[in-house]
Amino acid sequence: xxxxxxxxxxxxxxxxxxxxxxxxxxxxxxxxxxxxxxxxxxxxxxxxxxxxxxxxxxxxxxxxxxxxxxxxxxxxxxxxxxxxxxxxxxxxxxxxxxxxxxxxxxxxxxxxxxxxxxxxxxxxxxxxxxxxxxxxxxxxxxxxxxxxxxxxxxxxxxxxxxxxxxxxxxxxxxxxxxxxxxxxxxxxxxxxxxxxxxxxxxxxxxxxxxxxxxxxxxxxxxxxxxxxxxxxxxxxxxxxxxxxxxxxxxxxxxxxxxxxxxxxxxxxxxxxxxxxxxxxxxxxxxxxxxxxxxxxxxxxxxxxxxxxxxxxxxxxxxxxxxxxxxxxxxxxxxxxxxxxxxxxxxxxxxxxxxxxxxxxxxxxxxxxxxxxxxxxxxxxxxxxxxxxxxxxxxxxxxxxxxxxxxxx
Numbered sequence: 001x002x003x004x005x006x007x008x009x010x011x012x013x014x015x016x017x018x019x020x021x022x023x024x025x026x027x028x029x030x031x032x033x034x035x036x037x038x039x040x041x042x043x044x045x046x047x048x049x050x051x052x053x054x055x056x057x058x059x060x061x062x063x064x065x066x067x068x069x070x071x072x073x074x075x076x077x078x079x080x081x082x083x084x085x086x087x088x089x090x091x092x093x094x095x096x097x098x099x100x101x102x103x104x105x106x107x108x109x110x111x112x113x114x115x116x117x118x119x120x121x122x123x124x125x126x127x128x129x130x131x132x133x134x135x136x137x138x139x140x141x142x143x144x145x146x147x148x149x150x151x152x153x154x155x156x157x158x159x160x161x162x163x164x165x166x167x168x169x170x171x172x173x174x175x176x177x178x179x180x181x182x183x184x185x186x187x188x189x190x191x192x193x194x195x196x197x198x199x200x201x202x203x204x205x206x207x208x209x210x211x212x213x214x215x216x217x218x219x220x221x222x223x224x225x226x227x228x229x230x231x232x233x234x235x236x237x238x239x240x241x242x243x244x245x246x247x248x249x250x251x252x253x254x255x256x257x258x259x260x261x262x263x264x265x266x267x268x269x270x271x272x273x274x275x276x277x278x279x280x281x282x283x284x285x286x287x288x289x290x291x292x293x294x295x296x297x298x299x300x301x302x303x304x305x306x307x308x309x310x311x312x313x314x315x316x317x318x319x320x321x322x323x324x325x326x327x328x329x330x331x332x333x334x335x336x337x338x339x340x341x342x343x344x345x346x347x348x349x350x351x352x353x354x355x356x357x358x359x360x361x362x363x364x365x366x367x368x369x370x371x372x373x374x375x376x377x378x379x380x381x382x383x384x385x386x387x388x389x390x391x392x393x394x395x396x397x398x399x400x401x402x403x404x405x406x407x408x
Contacts, residue, residue, distance in 0.1 A: 010304045011344035013297030014381050018348025019355060020293045021377040022369065026356035029373075030366035032279035045240050046122060047247045048266040049076070049233040049254065053226070070262040072230040072254075079253055080235060086242040091119045091234040092204065096211050098169035100200060102155040110151055110198040112168065114207030120179075122236040130162045130177025133203055137176075141205040145173040148199030152178045166200075171210050173202060243269045291380070297344065298384035305337055305392035313399065320401035333393035334386065341385020345378045352377060 001007075051071025074092075081090050093115035100107040113119075120132045128149065137144050145166060152161050161175045179201070213227050235250070237243045247267045254263045309316070316329060352374060356367035 006304060007340060010300050011340055011347070013300040014294065014341050014344030014384070015297075015348040015351065017291075017294030017297040018345050018377045018381045019352035020289075021291065021380070022349065022352025022373045023355040023359070024289065025373040025376075026352075026367040026369045027359065027365065028279070029368040029370055030356070030360075033368050034366045045237045045243060046268060047235040047237060047243060047250055048268070049080075049235065049250055050264050050266065051228050051231045052262055052264050054260040054262045068225070069227040070260065071228040072233055072263060074229055076254065076257070077230065077233055079257075080233065080250070083253075084235070084246060084249060086238050086246065087235055088238045089118045089122050089234075089236040091116060091122050091236070092230045093119060093232045093234065094204065094207060094213070094228065095231045096168075096202070096207050098211065100151065100155065101167040102164065105155050107151060107154055107198055110200045111148075112200045112202060112207075114202050114204045114211075116204055118236075119201070119234065122234050126180045128178045128180045129160075130175070132177055132179070133201065137203045138205055141203060141209050143171060143173045143206060143210075144176045144203065146177045146179055146201040147175055148179055148201075149181050150198050151200050154198070168200075168202070169211070240269070243267065294377075294380055294384055297381075298341075298388040301337055301340055301385060302388040302392060304340075305333060305389055306395070308336070309333065309392050309396045312396075314405065316396055316399055317401050317403070317405035320399070321405060326397035329397040330393040333396050334389050337389025337393070338382065338385045341389075342382050345381030345385075348381060349374045349378050 049072060053068070054070055072092075077090055077092050080087060093113050096112040096114055097109075098112060100110045100112070115133070116138060117133045117135060120127070127146075130146070132146055133144070136142070145168070147155070147161055147166075155161065155166065156164065161178065164175050165172045166175055167173075179199070213229055235246060237246050244267070247265055250265050254265070319329065353369060356369055359365055360367045
C-alpha cells in the first residue's frame with residue numbers, strides 16, 4: 001500500500017496474462033466448435049456407401065458397344081436394413097445423366113440425384129425455399145424436383161424458381177423447392193465450404209419410370225452404357241459410438257458380396273475426429289502463447305519483491321532481533337506476493353470473460369468460454385505468485401540479523 005503505483009503495475013502483468021489465456025482459449029474453442037458443427041451437418045452419425053466404377057478390362061477398349069454393370073444394389077440396401085443394428089434410416093440415391101433446361105438456359109451435366117424424403121433428415125441439409133420431396137411425391141412418382149442453389153442461379157438467375165417447370169431430358173418437372181449447399185468432403189473434393197456442383201433432386205420412383213438404371217453415352221463412334229442400381233446408400237446410425245462399427249461391417253459385407261472393388265465407404269466421423277485433434281493442438285499452441293504472458297508477469301513480481309526485500313532490510317533485521325523466526329519472514333513476503341498475483345488473477349478472469357464477448361460482437365467470430373479456462377488461468381496465476389515469490393522470501397529469511405540492523 002505504500003507503493004500503490006508499483007504494486008498496480010506489477011499486478012497488470014498477471015492481469016493481462018490471465019485474461020489472454022482465457023480469451024485465446026475461448027477464441028480457439030469457438031473456431032473449433034464451428035468447424036465441428038459444420039462436419040456434424042455433413043452427417044457425423046452417417047456411414048456413406050458409394051458405387052465406384054471398377055477398372056475396365058483393357059481387352060474391352062477396342063469394342064464399339066459396351067455395357068458395364070457395377071456398384072451397389074437394392075440387395076445391399078436390404079442387407080443393411082435387416083442385418084445391421086443401430087441403423088435408423090437407410091437412404092438410397094441414384095445419379096441420373098440428363099441435361100437440365102429452362103427456356104434458353106441449359107446445364108449440360110447437372111448432378112441429378114434420385115432419392116427419397118429421408119435423405120434431407122439424414123444428410124443434415126436445409127431447405128432454403130419451398131419444400132423437399134414427400135411420400136406423396138414418391139407414391140405418385142410425380143415429376144417434381146428440388147434445385148440446389150447453383151442450379152437455381154444458373155437457370156433462373158435472380159428470379160424465384162418455385163412453381164416453374166424445368167426440362168430434364170425429354171420430360172418436364174415442377175420445381176417445388178431449393179436447398180442450401182453443403183461442404184464438400186472426401187471424393188467430392190475441391191475447396192472446403194463449397195457446394196456440391198449443380199445439384200438437383202427428384203423422387204427415386206420417378207427416375208425409375210423415366211430414366212431406368214442405364215446411363216448411356218456416345219463418343220467417337222462408340223456407344224457406352226453403365227447400369228447402376230444405386231450410386232449411394234446413406235446410413236443414419238442412431239448411436240454415434242456405433243458409427244465406426246457399422247462402417248467396418250459395411251466394408252466386410254460389400255467385400256463378401258461384390259466380386260469387384262466397385263464400392264467405397266466414407267465416414268464423416270473420421271473427419272470429426274481429425275477436427276478434434278486439430279482443436280487440441282490449436283488450444284495447446286494458443287495456451288502456450290498466453291502462458292508466456294503469465295510467465296512475464298511472474299518475473300515482474302519476482303523483480304518487485306526482490307526490490308522490496310532490499311528496501312526493507314532494516315525492518316527484517318528488527319523483526320529477527322525481536323524474535324521472529326525465518327518461517328515468519330517467509331510467510332510475510334509470500335503473503336504479499338500471493339496478494340499481488342491473486343488480485344491480478346481475479347481482475348484478469350473478469351477481463352478474460354469480457355474480451356471474447358467484445359471479439360464476437362465486433363467481428364462475428366464465434367467464441368466459447370468453457371468452465372475450465374478461467375479456473376485454469378486463475379490457478380496458474382496464483383501458482384506463479386507462489387513460485388516466483390519463494391526466492392525473494394527465502395532470501396529475506398536468510399539475512400543475518402546483525403548485518404540487517406546495520407543497513408542504512
